[in-house]
Amino acid sequence: MSAAILSLADVHKSFGPVEIIRGVSLTVGANERHAVIGPNGAGKSTLFHLISGQLRPSAGGIFLAGEPIAGHSPQAVNRLGLARSFQITNIFPRLSVFENIRLAVMRSHGLQYCFWQWVDRNRRVREQSEALLESVRLGHRAGAVAGELSYSEQRSLEIAMTLASDPRIILLDEPMAGMSREETQYTTALIREVTQGRALLIVEHDMEVVFSLSERVSVLVYGRIIASGTPGEIRGNAQVREAYLGEEATA
């Protein structure tokens, strides 16, 4: 296995007396596509919030390329090379599609306090924004208002925004939620294509997507990873089948 880009060591998270994450250890290798699956309420989104800096873990360590990031702010985590999308579409709804992407691209060009140059004249930002839009096949929609795109187009836009900072790892939280079959197939291919050369950590409920897309799968149940392995291993794991994949429920 290649060197780990992201590793979690015995991460805990409690909200008051309620412990949501109860000791998660997880490793994602560079260029690895890794899926986290688990029943509703298992803590998958919480895990993403902990990694991306939205929440601070109660205990344990999170390392991005060996550097501790537990408790860092979202913007600090992002600048270290981790970008994420959200379960509920999280874009700039009343701005144009191009403007959405440009906001995402500008950051990596260090333009955040810049008021001495025209943004339209910055060729590198414009070209990179256009290339990103093309890569998610939204080039023809550049002038549209983002909030008026179709649902799957908005999800594609989210993925493009996630890629804008050229991160080393991206986290996608249920990118296919609410999509039709065709849209799901299309988005799966898109994700496979745009995550070339970087690591992916994905939460997804659609098992077909999970098993076709990922190289490793971890199963999160009630705040613990109960199994981690290749799709084949996970499919054959009796404990996983019992807990999650729809065999008889545990007592």
Added chain:
Amino acid sequence: MKVRMVLLAAGVCVLAAAPLLLSDGLVNAAISMLIAALFACAYNLLCGQAGMLSFGHSAYFGVGAFATIHAMNAVDGAGLLPTPLMPLAGALGGLLFGFAAGWFSTQRTGAYFAMITLAIAELLHAIAPQLKGVFGGEAGISSMRMPAWGWDFGSTTEVYYLTLAWVLASLAGLYLLTRTPLGRLALGIRENSHRLRFLGYEVHRVSVLIFALSGMFSGIAGSLQVLSNESANYVMFDTSLSAAVVLNTYIGGVHAFLGPALGAALVTFFGYAVSDLTQSWLLYQGVLFVLVIMFMPTGLAGLLDLACGSARRYGARAVAPAAGLYVLAGGAYAAALVFLTELLQRLFSQDYRSLAQAAGAGHWPPVRMFGHDWTPLGTWTWVAPAALIVAGWLCWRAATAVVRRLQEAAPAVPAGAAGMASPGRTA
């Protein structure tokens, strides 16, 4: 785009020619309009573009004003800077105070942000009369414009041109700011600051910077006011000024760059023209604000946009009758409102009650209004406003019918879809 440039050039020419055509009193009014327009645009950078609704923007206007008056009085009254450059002092004052206040207030968003800005302005308003050395106590501080660069700044006309130059330069600066990365980020903060964080932006720092820049341009507006009045008083920190800029900005429309300037100039002008004629001016201003918020949240600029958009879509000739009817309807309603307000205001006034008492029970002396005597129980006194209301209603119905026919003949694009998508728009 070309049409816009021509309109802009024409507007600047009209503004430049104004002192040649207007009386001294009107030039003074024009100075107030220009200052209010700049203040509203500075406010809109924060409110309309970055989505931060401040309720205490008089603070930055006032700080700019006092920074200027002290700069004018420095060096034994000779002034720290030549008079034409005095607004730089106001800009610096507004910028620095904007940084300090912005650092606190942008820690929170929404209602909490608004409350903090309100508290900061109230703090200044409460503390200013106590600090006699800085704010001159209740009396305030006065000063003199010093001659510089061959002008003596003794006439209203010279002050007008100084104000015009600074307002145009500041508006240009504010507009160009919207074309920079920081200006685009302001829109991102308004739309979704949470997402910006996950794109790696230090949202708080960007917000403080935008807040401070808004404070800086507000400071320039305050400074111009001081140059015009040659005095500054702690009353500048009053809530009414903070409220006025919010009202002006929304009446004009927060989504168009020059909307707030339009609103501020119009409201200031009406204030100047009407406040001598009626005691109910504040009521009219309030009614106008409520109507704008309820029926046209995009403000007067949005209304113009709608009119121009319809004219493009259906042709100016087809739209003109509807527009004319709407104007007639609005005029008739406004006339009825003014008539009733003025009548009731006179009937309930102290003067009228003593008159009525003197006339004896059952006698209602006539009220003098619009050059006529109106008896309170006379038929015409009530038929006139009723007729206006009916006429307004008929015009409105006719206009709506015309619009419906136009829409049925040529179904329109869904409202809002066309205008907002064009990338050239600032908001």
